[in-house]
Amino acid sequence: MPRLPLVSTVDKLEGAAWLDPAAGTVSRIVKRVLPQGTVTDALHGVPLGHPVHPLMVTVPLGAWVSAAVLDVLPGNERAAKTLVALGVLSAMPTALTGVTDFSQLDTQQQRTGVVHEASTAVATVLYAASWLARNRGNHGSGKLLGFAGLAVAGIGGFLGGHLSYRQGAGVNRNEDLPEEVPSGWHSLGPVEGFPDGRPRPAQLGGVPLMVLRREGTDGEDGTGTISVLADTCSHLGGPLHEGHLQETRGQLCVVCPWHGSVFSVESGEVVHGPATAPQPVFRTRVREGRLEVSLTGAED
Numbered sequence: 001m002p003r004l005p006l007v008s009t010v011d012k013l014e015g016a017a018w019l020d021p022a023a024g025t026v027s028r029i030v031k032r033v034l035p036q037g038t039v040t041d042a043l044h045g046v047p048l049g050h051p052v053h054p055l056m057v058t059v060p061l062g063a064w065v066s067a068a069v070l071d072v073l074p075g076n077e078r079a080a081k082t083l084v085a086l087g088v089l090s091a092m093p094t095a096l097t098g099v100t101d102f103s104q105l106d107t108q109q110q111r112t113g114v115v116h117e118a119s120t121a122v123a124t125v126l127y128a129a130s131w132l133a134r135n136r137g138n139h140g141s142g143k144l145l146g147f148a149g150l151a152v153a154g155i156g157g158f159l160g161g162h163l164s165y166r167q168g169a170g171v172n173r174n175e176d177l178p179e180e181v182p183s184g185w186h187s188l189g190p191v192e193g194f195p196d197g198r199p200r201p202a203q204l205g206g207v208p209l210m211v212l213r214r215e216g217t218d219g220e221d222g223t224g225t226i227s228v229l230a231d232t233c234s235h236l237g238g239p240l241h242e243g244h245l246q247e248t249r250g251q252l253c254v255v256c257p258w259h260g261s262v263f264s265v266e267s268g269e270v271v272h273g274p275a276t277a278p279q280p281v282f283r284t285r286v287r288e289g290r291l292e293v294s295l296t297g298a299e300d
């Protein structure tokens with residue numbers, strides 16, 4: 001089936017380096033205003049376990065589409081005006097969640113993202129003008145401005161879909177892990193090959209892992225405590241073994257070197273975003289001096 005011309009145009013956005021200054025400026029401002037912390041985590045969707053922005057988008061878009069339906073039917077001016085207002089008011093917190101995610105995307109994603117943001121900003125302005133016209137009793141102009149706003153919001157929505165489903169913004173990078181890791185225990189080699197105190201890389205078939213062995217007499221054979229996580233950051237795939245360790249909220253955590261997501265070394269839970277999905281954790285044991293791992297939750 002031939003693709004729509006709009007699809008080719010949007011594909012080209014990913015390579016549009018001329019958008020980088022605008023995208024970089026928005027990203028820097030958002031990071032300065034919203035540093036890593038509880039509020040920013042909530043805006044990313046950390047408590048939900050996936051991004052909150054797609055959920056929020058349904059409110060303004062739903063309100064505006066409903067207003068457009070009422071606008072083509074006679075006698076619904078008051079209800080349509082209320083829905084337009086709901087859309088404009090809900091667009092603001094929705095945009096806040098969107099720019100928070102945007103600030104931690106990669107360059108190609110931000111090129112699409114900045115046009116997506118501009119489109120939705122223009123749509124919101126058109127709907128605000130639509131409400132003002134309706135409020136003055138000029139329902140004809142209000143409807144025209146509303147239809148224009150819906151068209152621009154539709155372009156913004158298309159770009160948002162491209163960003164998520166084609167460019168993978170907001171998806172969990174470890175979703176396929178249970179299929180990639182065979183069930184049972186697998187050797188990663190001699191435990192002495194993983195020196196104490198620093199995250200080390202390891203490979204289980206095609207799956208990259210992060211191994212952290214800590215000094216002590218805990219564990220089997222006095223090999224200390226060993227934690228093994230998927231090495232691919234659930235946010236955008238950063239290599240966790242290149243990150244640094246820190247104590248956060250009383251637990252030992254690894255910080256992703258790409259955008260600073262903080263994961264508990266023990267549980268893999270997200271302590272701070274932008275990641276929203278936890279890191280898969282492996283069970284460990286030592287057999288005859290070799291470190292063995294099994295994916296938590298997998299069958300033995």
Ligand code: FES
Nearest residue numbers: 233236238256259
């Ligand atoms: S890749 Fe973005 S925080 Fe890890």
